[in-house]
Amino acid sequence: MNKLKIVMTGGGSAGHVTPNLALVPKLKGLGYEIEYIGTKNGIERSIIEKEKIKYNIIASGKLRRYIDIKNFSDPFKVVLGIFQAINILRKKKPNIVFSKGGFVSVPVVMAAHFCRIPVIAHESDITPGLANRISVPYCTKVCVTFPESLKNIKNNKGMLTGTPIRDELFQGSRIKGLEICGFNGDKPVLMIIGGSLGSKVINDAVREELNELLKRYNVVHICGKGNLDKDLLKVKGYKQFEYISTELPHVMNAADLVISRAGANVIFELLALKKPNLLIPLSKKSSRGDQILNAQSFEKNGYSMVIQEEEITSGVIFNKITELEKHQEKYKEAMNSSPAQNGVENIINIIDKYKRIY
Incomplete structure (x- = not known):
């Protein structure tokens, strides 16, 4: 069997990046080779490159709920990003994609779906962000942090895992x-x-x-x-x-x-x-x-x-x-007395369960 590979994505803020890092040691322990897809100037780039993780760049437009002139040009960037992500995924042939949300994740998730690569997403907040709402139909499973979130994830895709917390924090x-x-x-x-x-x-x-x-x-x-x-x-x-x-x-x-x-x-x-x-x-x-x-x-x-x-x-x-x-x-x-737990093990188990074997 070929070496296991995972492509991670997420960006726009540190909150869409650092939870990925909490999963890295466990994934490496299971034998996964890890790469990342993000934007050229996103905050995710400096964070990921510091961890010596291979970083792949795509274009991505920002998803806005308000009127902005860039709303006319950014959809074209998203489309370009999808084709760039397809090209990367076809070359890398990952067993699975993990998305933490943010606007950069949308083209990656869509590209993975097109390439028939399983996608596991994670939503931190009670209600999904716009990027994750767009991405959910293309995901295999969506991990959530709050029990209240499950009702917001359709088609029985939601799984309560908690949020991943880095070991070094302790x-x-x-x-x-x-x-x-x-x-x-x-x-x-x-x-x-x-x-x-x-x-x-x-x-x-x-x-x-x-x-x-x-x-x-x-x-x-x-x-x-x-x-x-x-x-x-x-x-x-x-x-x-x-x-x-x-x-x-x-x-x-x-x-x-x-x-x-x-x-x-x-x-x-x-x-x-x-x-x-x-x-x-x-x-x-x-x-x-x-x-x-x-x-x-x-x-x-x-x-x-x-x-x-x-x-x-x-x-x-x-x-x-x-x-x-x-x-x-x-x-x-x-x-x-809180029942909340570190979600690392739960998420890792889901990633390992739904990975594609070539």
């Missing part, structure tokens, strides 16, 4: 995390993370209350590319990063409390690490509302405190964080 060292941030451990550590692209709303709100927060906490702020505040670079007890990857497990381990967006990947990482958290979901003004649903689910289960963007006024962040700190044991207890 190997973080609090001492290393404090060293990376330049903290001495004299105060609780508050971590702010607004997603891989950052959040202006959260960044501005935290910096407005920074002086008050620093009286009680050391603050590590992952603010997104281009969002460093140079005037605050030398402020004692406040460490800014645009984006971190290899250091993230250590920094997350050092955190006592977390302020975060409510993307499914990050909130399940916080759940797995039992980090009391305040979620500020992306509003419906700039999203399809998936983070609001994610946050509602976590709030209902007692894993998270939640405020909406519209509720952010002067002093709210400090008041909510001190309240979270006061009741942190209650949140840790709920998270310790």
Whole structure:
């Protein structure tokens, strides 16, 4: 039998890429040769190439729900991407394709279907994103994170697996995390993370209350590319990063409390690490509302405190964080009792079950 091969895809944000990496060690252990398909300038390229995984480039248009002049040209890029992906898949002859969503995944999934290669997709959020909604008819199975998601996947394709979480996330060292941030451990550590692209709303709100927060906490702020505040670079007890990857497990381990967006990947990482958290979901003004649903689910289960963007006024962040700190044991207890699990093994089993044997 030929060596097993898998092609992975997904992009547009780190949340559509990093869960793929959680599967890589197990796939390699099963003997899979791994390659990736993404766009030339997508965030997925730098992340994947750092892992020394063969990266194949295709064209892909962005899928938008709003009026934009590029809506007229991008469908042609998607079509071009489909033909490019077909050419790659015919050469590589993978046993299976795994898609994490994002606009780059659509041409790859369609191409795999055309080439009669099984496709396993994963949807992190309660409701499928536009890319996954387009892709579902061409998928063999769709793995989901929330039980509530199963009703959104038709034709009995949905399978509840949980979300894949990288093993290294559990190997973080609090001492290393404090060293990376330049903290001495004299105060609780508050971590702010607004997603891989950052959040202006959260960044501005935290910096407005920074002086008050620093009286009680050391603050590590992952603010997104281009969002460093140079005037605050030398402020004692406040460490800014645009984006971190290899250091993230250590920094997350050092955190006592977390302020975060409510993307499914990050909130399940916080759940797995039992980090009391305040979620500020992306509003419906700039999203399809998936983070609001994610946050509602976590709030209902007692894993998270939640405020909406519209509720952010002067002093709210400090008041909510001190309240979270006061009741942190209650949140840790709920998270310790959670039935949610690391989805790596479940997803790997599905990939191995539905692979095509040449």
